[in-house]
Amino acid sequence: MKKLFLWLIPILLIIGSANEANARSKKKKGKAKTEQQTDSVQKKKKSVYDKLFKDKKKHTVNKGTITVHQYEDKIYLELPVELMGRDFLVNSAITTASDISLAGTKAAQSRYLIIDKTDSLILFRDPKYNVRLNEQDDNQEAAFALSRSNAIYKAFPIEGYTSDSTAVVFNATSYFSCSNKDVLNLSGRSYGGMLTIVSASPQSKTSFVDSADAFDNCISITQNCTAKLSISIMGFVSKEQPELTMSVQTTLALLSKENMNTREANPRVGTGYISYTDYRNEKRFKKGYYVTRRNITTQQPVVFYIDTLIQDSWVKAIQKSADEWNIIFEDLGIGKPIIIKPYEKDSTFRANNPMINTIAFLNNNNSEVTAYNITDLRTGEILSSKIGVPRDLAVSVRRNGVYQMAEIDPRFRTYYIADKVICENLTARMLKAFGLSLGLATNLAGSAAYSPEELRSPEFTQKYGITASVMDNVLYNYLAQPGDKEKGVALIVNKPGVCDAFTLKYLYAATSENESDTLKKWAMEHDGDPRYFYGKRSPAYATDPRCQNHDLGNDPIASLDAQIAHVKYVVKNSPAWFHDDNIPNDYRELFPDFVIIELINKTLSPVSSYIGGIYINEANEKSNVPSYQPVSADMQRKVVQKILSTFYDLSWLDSNKDFLRLGGVNPDMSTWIYNNGYPMMSLMFRLMRMGLSVEKSTKSYTQEAYLNDIEKQLFKETLNGKPLSAPMIAQLSVYISSLKGMCPTLKAIDKAISTRAASIALNEQTNHKLQELGLLTTLAPISATEKQSGMEPMTSVNFYSGTDIEAICYDKLKSARRYLIQARSLASNDIERGKCDYLIAMIDRVI
Incomplete structure (x- = not known):
């Protein structure tokens, strides 16, 4: 047995050695296999760039919190996994455009979204809408958290992970395309005058990504986009489809986890706003609003970085504007939060960062100061503002100032506007731009608060300025008269008004513990005072x-009267101002055209709004002011008579032949205005919008009385035994066409007789000319995107269907026919008789 054991020992040693060798071999092979697998995984993770960006010359990387890869015409985002589930803001703005009215405005409504992922997809979720819950009810909050989910509205395949698996890469090109409504949506936007954009169709062949940038907490994609516009005129879609080329900057910004404290908005106070749904009352819910404002603290002022390309005198003008706002902040005990700094020389500073406040020099064909905000849609916090100062600001100063100020201020009687005048204008414009950046909204009623006597007082205008709110669209004190400048009357907007100071208090002043009650008290403390009235846009029929x-x-x-006097002065004297051969010919040629703009857009349009007008105030049970009050019949009649007498004789437009020659070989200008239907087109437009005012008045100015007043003026010559003049013939043509167009029965008859329906619209050639000049704002429709409720402007009156004035129009057509027969008998030649016959035939076709 012992021998057998001794004999087995070598065999066991050999077997053991072999097993150990096999084990070592297997271990070695296993280790090698594991290392090989690890290398393979690593190579796979690293290869996502190699797979997507094969040609390194075409690949551009911009690293930030989110990394942007630009490869050929594609945009890839590298998004950290740790950001999944976070809130983001999408903001898109038009930085430059071939139509300067759109430059510096939003390209689409801002959007709030949540970015999430699955194993294979990146998801853009539509967040739960803003709600306000009962803070004392934990069950309500828990119930809402369980019942609401974030809908998926975009999904993108994950292309791969970074080597350390901390970020995913996906192709986001389709999202940043101008065909995406989050990036470009101009539907409902004004396109100048009476034109409204119905839709914008990007042209892919002429659109391309210009740059892609990454910053701390945001990225920015800028692209050149050409879009074909579909436009409407008074609701009718035009066959003409103009093309618009623009630079669109789209920002995707990571929002903070910590939200700013919200403050309730009030429709009586002119602030920006965001909406929420209020569920604090369990029996019913309602729509509510938060103000938009800055998160201002002593550690967090509002710092604006100003472009170093802006000349020193302009920088001082901008600083003066900021100082005026800081004075109000100091009165509120907040210090001087607006700080102006030059662009930093640090290499890490980039002015195109969308999340910093900048005042940039616009080296393009724009001539207006532009401004827009990027706002947190959850709380209303204004995250940043972008203000643009145009290189050609002097163009705007010449265009707007000379027609209103030349009679009062000799500095405007030249093509070469002095830098001091431009700086005064820039300070005025920046007051509104800064106001917007602080959360104030456009207040259209600010300039209507003061009397002509107050606006001609040196003491009053120096103390209060020329408007109760610089957020209105007015610059010059055109109610001033020659000699007022020397007395010290303020001629331009120079400081925030009393309404602006009140609005700033509402936005930023400290409140008591019960903030809601304090804000409501503040909103009512100036009830009935026109200086504190917040004026929104109103619909044409109210x-x-x-x-x-x-x-x-x-x-x-x-x-x-003041505006007509200024224009008459310009017509009489302006040719003497432009003898210098260095003055561009196009400026001389367009100079008379802008006189027409003054007459129609800036003179006729605002005054005619009194006809059928209604003073609309926010309803409140504690208010002593009625929620609506029609303009008195006496005031309406005075306005009508003033318009008719002012436009009855425009021969003064033709009195200076040198003025006419500025625009070419023009024999006159008055005939052009009459032949294009002014002022009758504006007056008849108001006729269609008088119904609500008539119904709500105890002593109304009726449509019949209105037409009687117009008729007396149109046939004034006939009633005095004289032949109808050419201007009256032109006005009567518009008058008769309008009356027919307002009668559905007569309109149908006319259409059946003619292949072309009667219409008050002008011919295509004339429309084109007027649209170029921007002369049709008197007929501007309400934007399709505007809404009615609370803070938002009113665009409709529920259950109001308009007034049937067909019988009145029919009677006035018959009356006009009788007067025309009389006028025909007074005609001095066959041509005049033929014109009367034509007008009579227009009526006979339908009656």
Whole structure:
């Protein structure tokens, strides 16, 4: 047995050695296999760039919190996994455009989204809408958390992970395309005058990504986009489809986890706003609003970085504007939060970072100061503002200032506007831009608060300025008269008004513990005071004459007289201002055209809004002011008579032949205005919008009385035994066509007789000319995107269907026919008789 054991020992040693060798071999092979697998995984993770970006010359990387890869015409985002489930903001703005009215405006409504992922997809989720819950009810909050989910509205395949698996890469090109409504949506936007954009169709062949940048907490994609526009005129879609080329900057920004404290908005106070749904009352819910404002603290002022390309005198003008706002902040005990700094020389500073406040020099063909905000849609916090100062600001100063100020201020009687004048203008414009950046909204009633006497007082205008709110669209004190400048009357917007100071208090002043009650008290403390009235846009059939562009003062008659006097001065004297051969010919040629703009857009349009106008105030049970009050019949009649008498004789436009020659070989200008239907087109437009005012008045100015007043003016010559003049013939043509167009029965008859329906619209050639000049704002429709509720402007009156005035129009057509027969008998030649016959035939076709 012992021998057998001794004999087995070598065999066991051999077997053991072999097993150990096999084990070592297997271990070695296993280790090698594991290392090989690890290398393979690593290579796979690293190869996502190799797979997507094969040609390194075409690949550009911009690293930030989110890394942007630009490869050929594609945009890839590298998004950290740790950001999944976080809130993001999408903001898109038009930085430059071939149509300067759109430059510096939003390209689409801002969007709030949540980015999430699955194993294979990146998900863009539509977040739960803003809600306000009962803070004392934990069950309500828990119930809402369980019942609401974030809908998926975009999904992108994951292309791969970074080598350390901390970020995913996906192709986001389709999202940043201008065909995406989050990036470009101009539907409902004004396109100048009476034109409205119905839709914008990007042209892929002429659109391309210009740059892709990454910053701390945001990325920015800028692209050049050409879009074909579909436009409408008074609701009718035009066959003409103009093309618009623009630079669109789209920002995707990571929002903070910590939200700013919200503050309730009030429709009586002119602030920006975001909406939420209020569920604090369990029995019913309602829509609510938060103000938009800055998160201002002593550690967090509002720092604006100003472009070093802006000349020193302009920088001082901008600083002066900021200082005026800081004065109000100091009165509120907040210090001086607006700080102006030059662009930093640090290599890490980039002015195109969308999340910093900048005042940039616009080296393009724009001539207006532009401004827009990027706002947190959850709380209303204004995250940043972008203000643009145009290189050609002097163009705007010449265009707007000379027609209103040349009679008062000799500095405007030249093509070469002095830098000091431009700086005064820049300070005025920046007051509104800074106001917007602080959360104030456009207040169209600010300029209607003061009387002509107050606006001609040196003491008053130096103390209060020329408007109760710089957020209105007015710049110059055109109610001033020659000699007022020397007395010290303020001629331009120079400081925030009393309404602006009040709005700033509402936005930023400290409140008591019960903030809601304090804010409601503040909103009502100036009830009935026109200086604190917040004026929004109003619909054409319920027009509030206080809320108009280009108006000034509370007396429309004095306003009209002042503007006509200024224009007459320009017609008489302007040719002597432009003898220098260095003055561009296009400026000389367009100079008379802008006189027409002054007459129609800035004179006729705001004054005619009193006809059928209604003063609209926010309803409140504690208010002593009625929620609506029609303009008095006496005021409406005075305005009508003033317009008719002012436009009855425009021969003064033709009195200076040198003025006419500025625009070419023009024999006259008055005939052009009459032949294009002014002022009758504006007056008949108001006729269609008088119904609500008539119904709500105890002593109304009726449509019949209105047409009687117009008729007396149109046939004034006939009633005095004289032949109808050419201007009256032109006005009567518009008058008769309008009356027929307002009668559905007569309109149908006319259409059946003619292959072309009667219409008050002008011919295509004339429309084109007027659209170029921007002359059709008197007929501007309400934007399709505007809404009615709370803070938002009113665009409709529920259950109001308009007034049937067919019988009145029919009677006035018959009356006009009788007068025309009389006028025919007074005609001095066959041509005049033929014109009367034509007008009579227009009526006979339908009656």
